[in-house]
Amino acid sequence: MVRDDPGGDTSLRLSADHDVCAGAGQCVRAAPDLFDQDDDGLVLLLTSDVPPGSRAHALDAVDLCPSGAIAIRSRPPAPPGP
């Protein structure tokens, strides 16, 4: 379920699929700090790393997007240092 927050300790990464976007603008309403629309009305990702204060907005945007154009996933852990 997209509404389930994977947990406060995990970093979230967003991706947006231009080809799937229906241009409804729901993501911009839900998370204007993370999304915009280009001149053709299609999704523009302002940042792919979700700042901690924007997690709820990001999850809302995924839920509200009618066409499934936005995906969210936990950022893979950083590779172990040398």
Added chain:
Amino acid sequence: MTQPAPDAHASDTPVAFPQARSCPFSPPESYARMRERPGPTRAVIPSGKEPWLLTGFTDVRTALSHPASSSDARHPAFPALGDGEQQVAAELRPFIRMDPPDHTRVRRMLVGEFTVRRVREMRPAIEAICREQAEHLLSLPTPADLVSEYANRVSTTVICRLLGVPMEDLEFFRRITSVAGARNSTAQEVGAALGELFALIDRLIDEKAEDPGDDLISRLVNGPLAREEITRHSLLSQIGITLNAGHETTRNMIPLAALDLLRNPDQMDLLRDDPGLWPAAVDELLRHLSVADVITLRVATEDIPLESGTIPAGDGYIALLGAANHDPEAFPDPERLDLTRTQRNHVAFGYGVHQCVGQNLGRLELEVALRVLFERVPGLRLAAPLEELPQRSASTIFGLDEVPVAW
């Protein structure tokens, strides 16, 4: 978690559909009963076809966003609620009744016109239109009709200005769209009204090719049409549906929403105390009233698995938006108008790739029209018993025909 397939009900008598509302502020009461039974409900519509009805929030969203969900009115199982509607949609192919990739191509010609930013820029113009129409309303003796003397004048003026329909054609436009949007219009009546509408748009296409203005029709004519990315016949259909869909929903929502707030004075007080609540209020009113309840007519081109069962390939279905928006699992105490709800995922504008292209404009128009109305006409009140108000039950979009008000 396999649930019973819909054919668990196949032996039951199909429910007659569409059904009337007993209260203008809620979808038909029978939806709640259908939702309590597992699986989709078999219905019979005036054409004799037997589509499935979906009433659960999750089922509605799942079905509408499924790739096998077809909107093509040419499919024999397409569950149009009026004969006129089916024939016209199959011939004209407005983009709301198309599938990808054709749908995607047309929709993308329009979405740039309705972005959150573009719509925000329209606010001052919409405020001026609403103020002008509120003055018009106030100039009339009471009781006055809120539908024809305010809501319809606001919605037609806004959409015609956006598209570039000259103000002198407005009355003509208002008359023909009332015929074309009615479910009880015959195919012939719808055809004649659309013929007149198309003659108007046809003339505008020529005029705007010669002398482009700052409007949507000019941009489509000198962009996609000039580049031969769309035929003139299809462009006519797409402009026609945009004009129609853009004004009828708003025209019906404004009076209903005004009455819904008037009968919930505690909610009105919240808005008075905190005008910042208006955008949330608009979404709650959209959810609560769900006037486009039966617009989402579909055919399953493959089996569509749902939480509650399966829609078999080849069957028509109607994803009832009002039923989804009143599903208590998604919206606790759904009959209550609660402007402080934090959920924003209602489906009043549909779901999936067909979700309303003009929803941002619709929200803004509704907000401004209601704010201006209550500001300019603070003593607004209904001047007839609620149960006597005639419902536009014969229209695809729910609304009231006439709402006498005084102040």
